[in-house]
Amino acid sequence: MKSLMGLYIHIPFCLKKCPYCDFYSITNIDLQERYIDKVCYYIDRWYAKTNQKADTLYFGGGTPSIIKAQLLEKVINKVKSTFLLDKAEITLEVNPATANEQDFYDYFNAGINRVSIGMQSANDNELKLLGRMHKNDDTIKAVYRAKKAGFNNISLDLMLGIPYQDEISLKKSIDQCAELDVQHVSAYMLKLEQGTSFYNNPPKGIADEDYMCDLYLLTCDLLSKYGFDQYEISNWSKKGYESKHNLKYWDCCEYLGIGPGAHSFINGRRIYYERNIDKFLYNMDEKDDGEGGNKEEYLMLRLRLNEGIKNKLWQDRFNENIPKEYLQRALQLSKNGLVNINGNGFSLTSKGMLVSNSVISYITG
Numbered sequence: 401m402k403s404l405m406g407l408y409i410h411i412p413f414c415l416k417k418c419p420y421c422d423f424y425s426i427t428n429i430d431l432q433e434r435y436i437d438k439v440c441y442y443i444d445r446w447y448a449k450t451n452q453k454a455d456t457l458y459f460g461g462g463t464p465s466i467i468k469a470q471l472l473e474k475v476i477n478k479v480k481s482t483f484l485l486d487k488a489e490i491t492l493e494v495n496p497a498t499a500n501e502q503d504f505y506d507y508f509n510a511g512i513n514r515v516s517i518g519m520q521s522a523n524d525n526e527l528k529l530l531g532r533m534h535k536n537d538d539t540i541k542a543v544y545r546a547k548k549a550g551f552n553n554i555s556l557d558l559m560l561g562i563p564y565q566d567e568i569s570l571k572k573s574i575d576q577c578a579e580l581d582v583q584h585v586s587a588y589m590l591k592l593e594q595g596t597s598f599y600n601n602p603p604k605g606i607a608d609e610d611y612m613c614d615l616y617l618l619t620c621d622l623l624s625k626y627g628f629d630q631y632e633i634s635n636w637s638k639k640g641y642e643s644k645h646n647l648k649y650w651d652c653c654e655y656l657g658i659g660p661g662a663h664s665f666i667n668g669r670r671i672y673y674e675r676n677i678d679k680f681l682y683n684m685d686e687k688d689d690g691e692g693g694n695k696e697e698y699l700m701l702r703l704r705l706n707e708g709i710k711n712k713l714w715q716d717r718f719n720e721n722i723p724k725e726y727l728q729r730a731l732q733l734s735k736n737g738l739v740n741i742n743g744n745g746f747s748l749t750s751k752g753m754l755v756s757n758s759v760i761s762y763i764t765g
């Protein structure tokens with residue numbers, strides 16, 4: 401049976417640009433009303449074209465929590481009258497520097513049922529080095545406020561490889577995730593993305609590859625001790641609290657992304673909107689980015705998941721068994737401890753996840 405699609409709404413506004421960030425955003429928040437009206441217009445346009453149903457909605461950014469909660473509610477109502485099913489997972493990314501107590505009540509009453517809070521670190525010196533506007537105290541307050549408003553599905557984002565981060569400071573951040581008793585943690589490695597200020601002027605004290613591996617393995621170890629199950633290279637959750645929306649990306653399901661810079665996978669095609677809010681506010685047609693969902697791409701995405709490649713799912717999707725050459729190469733890598741082989745398929749080990757790009761390109765030949 402075909403899975404339901406996911407909807408992503410990009411909110412391209414931020415208080416200021418963080419020096420490491422490559423996501424499309426601008427700081428002119430006065431455009432928020434016009435922007436949301438236009439998002440609703442694109443939702444109608446897409447629904448008329450696809451007439452499909454969705455069971456997840458994700459507000460990402462940018463900083464979705466920077467705009468008025470009523471505007472988020474407007475989008476939710478539009479999506480509910482078109483794509484969205486009842487009981488859908490509705491996630492909002494929250495910057496701890498932006499949301500007050502009333503905002504969390506407003507988000508909850510608007511129908512948002514999952515918040516992903518950009519903690520990054522529990523150490524104020526690290527937050528400062530990242531150019532973040534919040535302090536650790538703001539993260540703690542945001543989690544308490546979210547809980548008080550009724551949220552019981554809370555995720556925290558951590559960053560690995562922050563300048564001068566060491567195992568002690570990382571442990572403090574992970575300990576705090578456990579103490580705050582949240583349901584989900586994402587941990588992303590700092591990358592110097594082209595076009596960012598960190599790329600042009602790399603800060604001192606960034607972890608080298610070996611140290612990044614140590615930080616990653618420490619994260620895997622500690623989160624598992626605290627009862628978080630790893631289900632994807634960068635994601636851990638308590639049982640049953642995996643991000644349903646993000647799982648659609650790794651499971652190669654269809655999703656629709658609306659907003660400048662947003663990507664979609666629809667009817668076997670990858671498409672995207674240009675990173676230009678002016679054009680989006682006028683009337684922008686999406687660009688074609690080629691065919692999607694072939695065997696190599698499916699393998700690459702599914703191997704990010706702990707579940708990995710499963711023969712039954714492969715058969716359902718491609719009407720054939722996993723190609724023998726993939727299995728043979730996976731078997732070779734299992735001898736180096738990079739791949740786990742089982743009767744139903746194969747997956748990456750923690751060591752394999754650290755070098756996932758090389759492992760995947762080896763397996764796909």
Ligand code: SF4
Pocket residue numbers: 413414415416417418421422423425461462463495
């Ligand atoms: S990291 Fe978040 S808050 Fe900072 S510029 Fe990027 S999207 Fe905006």
